[in-house]
Amino acid sequence: MKEDIQKVLFTEEQLAQKVAELGAQITADYAGKNPLIVSVLKGSYVFMADLTRKINTACNIDFMVVSSYGQGAKTSGEVQIIKDIGQKIEGRDLLIIEDILDSGVTLSYLMKILKARGVRSIRLCTLLSKPARRTVEVPIDYLGFEIPDEFVVGYGLDYAEKYRNLPYIGILKPEVYGGK
Ligand code: IMP
Ligand code: MG
Numbered sequence: 001m002k003e004d005i006q007k008v009l010f011t012e013e014q015l016a017q018k019v020a021e022l023g024a025q026i027t028a029d030y031a032g033k034n035p036l037i038v039s040v041l042k043g044s045y046v047f048m049a050d051l052t053r054k055i056n057t058a059c060n061i062d063f064m065v066v067s068s069y070g071q072g073a074k075t076s077g078e079v080q081i082i083k084d085i086g087q088k089i090e091g092r093d094l095l096i097i098e099d100i101l102d103s104g105v106t107l108s109y110l111m112k113i114l115k116a117r118g119v120r121s122i123r124l125c126t127l128l129s130k131p132a133r134r135t136v137e138v139p140i141d142y143l144g145f146e147i148p149d150e151f152v153v154g155y156g157l158d159y160a161e162k163y164r165n166l167p168y169i170g171i172l173k174p175e176v177y178g179g180k
Contacts, residue, residue, distance in 0.1 A: 001163055005154075005170035009147060012167045015155060018144045019047070022125065023054025025142060026095065031057045035093040038085055040110070041065045042164070043099035046156035047127045047144075051097065062086055066110060079109040090118040098126040099156050104136040111138070128152070128169070151177060 010018075037059050039048035052061060065083035094114060101107060107124065115122055125142035132149040151174075153159050154166030159177055 001166060004163070004173055004176045005166075006173045008168050008170045009152060010145065010155075010169040015144075015169065016050070018127075019050045020054050022142050022144065023051055023056070026051075026125065027054075027056045030055075030059065030093065030095070033093045034058050034060065035095050036060045036062060036085075036087070036089060037095045037097060038062045038064055039097040040099075040106075041083070043156050043158065044097050044127070046164070047099055048097050051125070060087070064110075066106060079106055079113065081113070085114075089114065091120050094119045094122040096122065096124050098124065100128040100130065100152070101126045101138060101140065102130050102133045104134050104138040108136040108138050127155075128157075 123141035127144035153163035
């Protein structure tokens with residue numbers, strides 16, 4: 001796997017440091033609110049596991065699986081919910097956990113759908129953001145790092161379902177995915 005990585009962007013230590021900072025912020029903001037923390041699978045599974053263990057106040061955990069690409073390879077702009085949250089979210093303080101915000105299309109749709117269910121509040125925490133790629137404005141409440149327009153893998157992020165288990169985040173060599 002290592003031979004496919006052009007450059008390490010964030011080491012294990014840098015990720016742990018940032019996750020601890022975000023966890024402390026979220027702990028302070030949600031103390032006593034018993035938030036429902038929802039991760040959008042699969043890319044955010046590592047971030048979710050690390051982050052929630054740095055959140056030091058009562059909370060509930062749930063997962064969603066969504067697909068934004070329908071049948072084709074192009075973004076349709078429509079979100080298909082493949083696995084929904086397994087509980088009622090009305091009146092809850094929702095915190096959505098994402099791995100990376102790219103175009104923003106998936107997240108903006110998802111936030112709209114969830115808001116419509118009568119949540120008390122909804123916020124977004126994303127580990128990475130590629131602002132250069134944004135086509136839909138999505139407000140980020142908790143952000144790990146802004147990154148340049150490069151394809152990154154590791155720490156949960158994949159290319160063709162590979163590299164999720166790398167403990168760091170690295171830029172994938174363009175020749176691996178036939179880019180640039
Ligand atoms: P979007 O914001 O609707 O364009 O979708 C973002 C999704 O695209 C993320 O949840 C990732 O699954 C995927 N994605 C975007 N950029 C990258 C990347 O650099 N590496 C791995 N997955 C990515
Ligand atoms: Mg992915």
